[in-house]
Amino acid sequence: MSKTLIAATAKPMVLSLLLKGESYGYRILMEVTELSGGTIDWSEALLYPVLHRMEKDGLIRARWRMTDENRMRKYYSLTNAGRRELEVEKQHWLRIHGAFVRLWTPAEPVEG
Amino acid sequence: MFDLEKAVADWRKTLMSNPSLEPGFIAEIESHLRDRIDGLVARGRTPEQAFGESIKILGDSGVIGSEFHKVYTIRRGSRPSWQAPRFVPALAWNYFRTGARAIRRNKSFSTINIVGLALGMLCFLLIMAWVRNELSFDRFHENRENLYMILSRAPEGRSWSTTTYALPPVLGAEYPEVVDFARVWPWHGSVVKKGNIRFYEETITLTDPGFFRMFTFPFVRGNPETALREKNSLVLTEDTARRYFGAEDPVGKTLYLADPGLDFQVTAVVKNVPPNSSLRFDMVTRVEWLGEDRLARWEEFVAYAYVRLRPGVSVDGFNQKISGIFQERINPDYKPKPILQPFSESYLYWAGRPGNILRVILFSSIAALILLMACVNFLNLSTIQSAQRTREVGLRKSIGAGRGQIIRQFLGESLSTSFVAMALAVGAAPLLLPAFNSLAGTNLVLFGPNMGGLILLLILTASVVGLAAGSYPAFYLSSLKLVQLLRRRFTPAAGGGVFRKILIVIQFSTSVALILCAIIVARQLRFLRAFDLGFNRDQIVTVYSNPQLSTRFDSFKEQLLGHPGVLHVTRAAQRPLDVGQVIVVDWEGNPDPDPTRIGYTMIDFDFFETFEMPIVRGRALSAAFPQDETESCIINETAAKMFGGEDPIGRMLYWSQGAIDPKLRNVRIVGVVKDFYDRSLREGIRPFIFRKYLPWLQFAFIKVDKNRISEVLPAIRETFEKFFPDHLFGYEFLDDAFNRQYRNETQQGRLFNVFSLLAIVIAALGLFGLAAFTAQKKIKELGIRKVLGASVSELVILMVKEYLVWIAVANAAAWTAAFFFLRQWLNQFAQRVPLDPLVFPLASAAMLVVVLSVVGVQTVRAARANPVDALRVE
Numbered sequence: 001m002s003k004t005l006i007a008a009t010a011k012p013m014v015l016s017l018l019l020k021g022e023s024y025g026y027r028i029l030m031e032v033t034e035l036s037g038g039t040i041d042w043s044e045a046l047l048y049p050v051l052h053r054m055e056k057d058g059l060i061r062a063r064w065r066m067t068d069e070n071r072m073r074k075y076y077s078l079t080n081a082g083r084r085e086l087e088v089e090k091q092h093w094l095r096i097h098g099a100f101v102r103l104w105t106p107a108e109p110v111e112g
Numbered sequence: 113m114f115d116l117e118k119a120v121a122d123w124r125k126t127l128m129s130n131p132s133l134e135p136g137f138i139a140e141i142e143s144h145l146r147d148r149i150d151g152l153v154a155r156g157r158t159p160e161q162a163f164g165e166s167i168k169i170l171g172d173s174g175v176i177g178s179e180f181h182k183v184y185t186i187r188r189g190s191r192p193s194w195q196a197p198r199f200v201p202a203l204a205w206n207y208f209r210t211g212a213r214a215i216r217r218n219k220s221f222s223t224i225n226i227v228g229l230a231l232g233m234l235c236f237l238l239i240m241a242w243v244r245n246e247l248s249f250d251r252f253h254e255n256r257e258n259l260y261m262i263l264s265r266a267p268e269g270r271s272w273s274t275t276t277y278a279l280p281p282v283l284g285a286e287y288p289e290v291v292d293f294a295r296v297w298p299w300h301g302s303v304v305k306k307g308n309i310r311f312y313e314e315t316i317t318l319t320d321p322g323f324f325r326m327f328t329f330p331f332v333r334g335n336p337e338t339a340l341r342e343k344n345s346l347v348l349t350e351d352t353a354r355r356y357f358g359a360e361d362p363v364g365k366t367l368y369l370a371d372p373g374l375d376f377q378v379t380a381v382v383k384n385v386p387p388n389s390s391l392r393f394d395m396v397t398r399v400e401w402l403g404e405d406r407l408a409r410w411e412e413f414v415a416y417a418y419v420r421l422r423p424g425v426s427v428d429g430f431n432q433k434i435s436g437i438f439q440e441r442i443n444p445d446y447k448p449k450p451i452l453q454p455f456s457e458s459y460l461y462w463a464g465r466p467g468n469i470l471r472v473i474l475f476s477s478i479a480a481l482i483l484l485m486a487c488v489n490f491l492n493l494s495t496i497q498s499a500q501r502t503r504e505v506g507l508r509k510s511i512g513a514g515r516g517q518i519i520r521q522f523l524g525e526s527l528s529t530s531f532v533a534m535a536l537a538v539g540a541a542p543l544l545l546p547a548f549n550s551l552a553g554t555n556l557v558l559f560g561p562n563m564g565g566l567i568l569l570l571i572l573t574a575s576v577v578g579l580a581a582g583s584y585p586a587f588y589l590s591s592l593k594l595v596q597l598l599r600r601r602f603t604p605a606a607g608g609g610v611f612r613k614i615l616i617v618i619q620f621s622t623s624v625a626l627i628l629c630a631i632i633v634a635r636q637l638r639f640l641r642a643f644d645l646g647f648n649r650d651q652i653v654t655v656y657s658n659p660q661l662s663t664r665f666d667s668f669k670e671q672l673l674g675h676p677g678v679l680h681v682t683r684a685a686q687r688p689l690d691v692g693q694v695i696v697v698d699w700e701g702n703p704d705p706d707p708t709r710i711g712y713t714m715i716d717f718d719f720f721e722t723f724e725m726p727i728v729r730g731r732a733l734s735a736a737f738p739q740d741e742t743e744s745c746i747i748n749e750t751a752a753k754m755f756g757g758e759d760p761i762g763r764m765l766y767w768s769q770g771a772i773d774p775k776l777r778n779v780r781i782v783g784v785v786k787d788f789y790d791r792s793l794r795e796g797i798r799p800f801i802f803r804k805y806l807p808w809l810q811f812a813f814i815k816v817d818k819n820r821i822s823e824v825l826p827a828i829r830e831t832f833e834k835f836f837p838d839h840l841f842g843y844e845f846l847d848d849a850f851n852r853q854y855r856n857e858t859q860q861g862r863l864f865n866v867f868s869l870l871a872i873v874i875a876a877l878g879l880f881g882l883a884a885f886t887a888q889k890k891i892k893e894l895g896i897r898k899v900l901g902a903s904v905s906e907l908v909i910l911m912v913k914e915y916l917v918w919i920a921v922a923n924a925a926a927w928t929a930a931f932f933f934l935r936q937w938l939n940q941f942a943q944r945v946p947l948d949p950l951v952f953p954l955a956s957a958a959m960l961v962v963v964l965s966v967v968g969v970q971t972v973r974a975a976r977a978n979p980v981d982a983l984r985v986e
Contacts, residue, residue, distance in 0.1 A: 025140065026147030044144060044170050048137070049179040069150070073143045 001040065010042070010050045011059075012089040015082055018060060022077035025051065051076060059085050114160040120145065123167055132180050145170060203517075210504060211525045218497060221884075225493040226533050228877040229577065232486020233537035233570060235870050238548050239479035240566050241541075241556045246472050248388045249459040253328040255420055258291070259455035260427065262417045263463055264448045273416065273463040275450055277399075277407045279437065280417040284322070289430050292322035292420040295399050296391065300810060301656055302371040303840050304395070306356045312656065312840045313352075316369070317393035318401055324382070326420040327391065333363045334380025340398055346376040347396040353381045370839060372401070387555045390459045406771055410442050414693065418455060427452050471860070474933075478867055481622050482874060487577045488615055489878035490533070494526055494581035496885045498589070505589045506597030518590040526582025527575065534574040538567075551866065553859045612882055613918045619875035620922035620959060621929070626868035627955040628930035632947065633861040636938060639945045640854055646788025646797075647688055647723035651821070652846040653828065654687065655812040660836050662806060665716075668835045672814060675831075677824030680722035680815040685714040685808040688723060689850055691790040697801065698766045699755075710751060711790055711798050714805035720746070720785060722815045730761045730783030733804055737782075741804060745779040749787045751799035760784060765801070772805065779803055789942075792853045796942040813846070876962050883970035886911060894971075895979035907975040908968045919963065923956050930955075 017028055025047055032040055054060045059082035067073045078086070120142065127138045145166050152162035170176070215222040253259060262280065265271040280293040299316040324336035324347070331339070332350055339347050346367060353362045366375040376397060385392050399407065406412070421430065435449045453461070460469040505518055545558050589597070661668070669681045686693075694709045702708065717740075719725075720732045728749065733740045745765065752760045760781045767777045787797045816824045825843075832841045851858070887894070894907055902910075931947065938944040 024147070025144045026151070030151070044141065045176045045179045048140065048144075048176070052137075052180065071143065071146065072139070073147070074140045 006040065006042065006046065007050075009040075010046065011054065012086065012093060014047075014050060014054065015059065015078065015086040015089065018076060018078045018082070019086065022075045024073050024075050028076075054082070058082075114158075114163075116149070116159045116163060119163050127176075130176075133176070137180055141170070141176065207521050207525065211528070214497065214501060218500075221493065221497060224877050224880065225490060225497070226529060226536070228493075228874055229486050229490040229530065229533035230536035230540070231870065232483050232489075232874055233534055233573070234540055234544065235486075235867070236479045236483040237537060237541045237558070237566070237570065238544065238556075239475050239482075241545075241558050242548075242552060242554060243472055243476050243479070244566070245388055245554065245556050246460070246468060249468075250388070250390050250456050252386060252388070253326075253455070255326060255328070256454075256456045258421045258423055258425075259326060260419050260421060260452035261455050261458045262419060263451050263453050264413055265451045267447050267449075271451070271463050272413065273458070274413050275415055275417050276410050276413055276438075277402070277415045278410045278441075279450060280320070280415070280419065281407075282437070282441075283419055283434065287430075287434070289421050289425040289433075290419050291422055292326045293417065294320045294323035294326055294419075295415045295417045296323070297399060297402060297415060299401065300371060302369045303838070304356070305368040305370065305838075306365075309356055310840055311355060312842045313395055315394070317396045318399040319396055320399050322420070323396070324380075326418060329382040329385065332381045332383060333361065336380075339380040340396070341379070342377065343398045343400050344374065344376045345379040345397060347380045347382060348378060349382055349384050349394055351384050352394045353378070403771075410438070411696070413448070419452065421452075427454070475863070478626070478871075481618070482867065482871055483573065485619050485622060485871065485874045485878060487573065488618070489874060489881060490530065490577055491581045492612070492615065492878065492885070493881040494529070495584040496881060496888065498522065498526075498582075498585035499888075501585060502589055502592075502597050505585065505592075506594055509590075509597065510594055515590045519586040522586035522590075523579060523582040526586075527578035530574045530578030530581065534570055538570070551859070551862050553855060612885075613915075615878060616882065616915055616918045617922040617925065619871075619878050620919055620963070621926035623868065623871045623875045623962075624923060624926035624955050624959050625930040625933075626864065626871045627958060628926065628951060629934060630861070630864040630868045631951050631955060632930075632934050632945070633857070633864050633937070635945045635948075636941065637854060637857055637861050640793055640857075640941070640943070641851070643793060643943055645688075645793075646786055647725045649689070649723075649846045649850055651816050651818045652722070653814045653816055653825070654844045654846055654849065655814065655828070655832065656842050657683070657810045657812060660839065661812065662809065664835055665812075668831065671831050671835070672828065675824060675827050677817045677820030677827065678814055679817060680718050681812065682718040682722040683716035683809040683812050684719060685805075685810055687811060687846065687849055688713070688788070688790055689846070689853060690792070691800075695767065695769045695801075698768060699763060708754060708799070711800040713790070713800075713802060714808045715802050716804060716806070716809060719802070719813075722813050725788060726786045727783050728786050729759075730781070732783055732785075733802075739780070740782070742776055743779050744782040745801055745803040746783045746785050747781055747802075748785050748797075748800040750797050751801060752784045754799060767801075767803070776805070793941050793943045872959070872962060875959075876966050879963055879966045880970065883911070883967040886914070887970045887974035891974060894974050895977075895981075898975060898979045904972055904975045908964075908971045911971045912964060912967050915963070915967075919960070926956075927952050 013032060014028060017023060017031055023031075025044070029042055029044070029047055032042055051060070051062075055062050055076070058079060060076045061079050062074050062076050064072050065075050123145070124138060124142055127133050127141065128135075133141075148166040148169065149159065149162040152165060153159060157165070250256070261273065262275040262283075263271050263273055264275050277295060280295050283290045284293040295318075297318045299318045301312060301314045302316055304311055304313050319340070321340040324331075324339050334347070339345060348356075348362060356362065356367060357365065362378040362381060364378065366377050368375050421427065431451050435451075437450060438446045438448055460472065462468070508518060508521075509515075541558055545556060548554075549556055665683065672678045672681050691711055691713050693712065695712050697708055697710050715733070717733055717735055720727060727746070729752075730746075733744055733746065737744065745767075747760060755763065761783070763781050765779050765781065767779050769777070785802070788800075789795070789797060790800055814828060816828075828843070829841045832839075890911070897907060897910075930952075934947055938947065
């Protein structure tokens with residue numbers, strides 16, 4: 001998969017994952033790999049800058065929290081702006097998706 | 113035992129060295145790492161394996177760092193603040209100033225350096241302009257692919273560039289492969305008149321109508337089809353037309369040619385013949401003026417002839433097809449065969465042999481060698497010079513210059529220097545071109561078409577030389593540690609010794625070889641000029657003939673001889689210098705079944721007296737014997753040998769030449785003249801025969817008293833004008849015609865002088881650099897030796913000794929190369945100077961003197977210095 005496509009999908013993907021509740025970098029990485037059956041393999045150098053940029057843009061919020069293993073971990077969660085952004089992104093991606101589906105469905109024979 | 117905590121702590125430290133990673137980011141990445149390790153351990157890895165794999169996945173801290181950095185900067189792709197900029201505009205002026213200072217500090221050194229390179233490039237440019245001109249000869253014809261010159265080849269492999277008059281029309285008429293043919297013959301000169309405008313035209317060119325259809329000589333007026341339709345058609349070049357007609361349109365007008373004494377009609381005007389054409393003409397008319405009889409001859413190999421083949425015809429196949437044509441037409445035992453040579457090659461490979469091409473190869477290699485020498489010297493001198501700038505590099509580094517900046521600074525500086533040299537060369541070339549042209553006798557233009565490639569080559573050379581010259585400070589100095597750079601004096605590391613020695617071998621051998629060539633060529637030319645040709649060519653005024661001259665010659669001669677400054681007057685068909693023609697003679701009892709070929713010319717009385725050619729047996733031709741008018745002849749000693757031991761006097765010869773009256777073909781030998789050279793000294797002596805035959809006499813020769821030349825010339829002119837008021841008086845000293853025969857060699861000699869001088873200058877520059885380098889490197893050694901009592905001369909010997917072996921090698925190479933070249937060159941002359949073995953050491957000694965003085969000056973300078981200064985270095 002091309003680097004630009006991965007970069008373009010990273011933001012809506014992260015937003016969608018956070019919709020289920022707060023999460024942290026490593027888990028997001030694992031979930032993406034799992035969701036795609038291992039075909040999407042994000043690197044840390046991609047993920048963390050994306051997280052930081054979204055945080056800077058106010059789409060997500062971060063906080064350090066003590067884990068059960070007794071170490072500090074940074075958790076990210078959606079802000080309201082993030083939810084709205086996700087709706088917009090969702091519309092975009094669904095439209096693109098719809099267009100491709102129509103494009104790639106074999107045309108039915110016209111009757112008469 | 114693997115300690116995970118310690119490993120993680122170490123890893124964290126490497127992250128902390130990256131300026132774009134803030135502690136917060138690092139904590140986050142660390143927590144991520146631990147998550148990943150936990151995940152891997154949960155899947156059964158040991159902590160050590162898990163750590164290893166995880167940091168591998170996380171990758172290089174720099175990558176993460178610059179990705180983080182992008183998030184927090186506004187402009188994409190901007191430079192992180194902790195990286196030095198690629199180029200600081202504020203420093204540009206400083207670079208320029210320090211560069212200029214470095215040049216100023218070593219003014220002479222730098223000047224030599226730049227001028228040396230410029231000189232090499234200049235030399236290269238000029239020689240290559242000449243080479244380009246040579247290679248462009250005859251390439252401008254549109255049909256060049258299908259144009260061929262007809263050569264003749266004898267079975268023993270000898271070939272010559274002429275054929276018979278009869279062959280080309282037969283090829284044109286009977287062979288469908290031949291589209292057009294043209295025979296070209298330089299006819300005699302003639303005075304040409306239009307009203308009161310008269311000029312002497314040296315050559316009227318005769319040819320066939322196919323000439324202008326085959327060759328591309330653009331028409332200004334008229335066209336190739338009608339240009340030579342009639343026998344008295346005349347085609348002029350633009351310059352010639354302007355001489356007679358000014359701005360008028362010449363087409364349809366007539367010009368009077370005093371010889372043959374008829375009006376010719378101008379049918380066309382063509383553009384002037386380009387300088388790179390081997391076919392040259394001013395006035396062209398039909399070849400039929402030679403006479404039908406002559407044109408029908410199959411055995412006279414004197415015509416230059418060309419054919420144009422149909423496109424796609426294989427020339428080898430055609431050569432095969434016509435190879436038996438002489439045997440068919442003349443007799444089955446006849447030996448020569450015609451052979452076609454591509455016309456575009458005929459200039460470089462005259463008569464199928466490498467001719468001018470050898471000069472082209474020779475001079476291009478000299479050009480390449482000189483350029484190479486200049487480049488290598490530039491490189492070497494620049495390196496030495498920049499070795500003095502270690503402290504500058506040190507200072508720049510210590511106040512924060514990155515290595516990249518220093519590399520760019522020095523490469524930029526050396527590139528600008530080499531381009532300045534190139535600009536000097538390119539700028540000086542047009543200024544020096546006229547001098548070069550007069551020296552080489554050429555008419556070169558520097559910036560003609562296809563010059564682009566040459567300029568590109570120079571730019572490439574300048575770039576490569578510039579980069580190479582700057583690479584020492586740029587890459588080596590910039591890589592050194594600050595401590596090394598800031599030491600009081602930095603001596604460039606030893607090494608590169610082999611390189612420097614090769615340098616010496618190349619420069620020394622090139623110079624010695626060129627000196628040798630210059631000496632031998634000069635000697636040979638002097639030898640040729642002083643050579644006794646068997647006749648005296650001094651103080652002989654050659655006057656061109658005219659039709660009236662033959663009718664009134666006797667009274668003209670009488671009148672001339674009345675002047676005290678005129679010693680002898682005679683006439684001949686050719687100058688004795690360039691006879692060339694042969695006829696076939698036979699005699700009773702000739703043991704050879706083939707008739708004998710023999711050189712000949714037609715003369716008048718007093719010929720042998722005028723040229724001071726001694727008669728060794730019998731007598732010269734004289735008016736006292738009436739039979740001398742028609743049937744007496746004189747042969748030379750070589751011809752006399754054909755009769756074995758018998759006395760040739762009184763023998764009858766059969767002169768088998770179709771062009772002369774059949775009644776005159778039996779001649780009796782009345783005298784034997786001493787052997788002489790009838791052609792240039794490239795040819796040897798051959799059998800030769802003279803007879804009197806008035807119709808063909810073209811030149812009058814007047815031997816004058818050398819003390820009265822200034823008064824006798826006007827007197828001759830006056831007499832001439834009185835006798836022949838319709839004709840122009842034109843004359844030439846025979847000696848000048850002789851020197852003209854060696855124009856190529858004279859030019860070559862002059863070029864060798866210039867090139868060897870240049871090579872010596874450039875080599876001296878190179879040696880100067882080397883000596884400076886060595887002296888600098890050995891400054892401490894010299895200091896210590898001096899303290900211990902060595903004298904300056906001992907030190908010089910010490911320095912030179914190192915190079916002596918290599919100079920010996922270079923000498924061997926130079927001697928071998930020069931020996932083979934010179935032997936080849938001298939072989940083209942029948943008479944030549946010996947390759948004097950003394951010249952070889954002489955040339956080397958001359959070069960050695962240059963080396964010693966250059967190295968000596970440097971060493972003396974180093975050795976004279978107070979040893980304290982040298983020894984205080986550290």
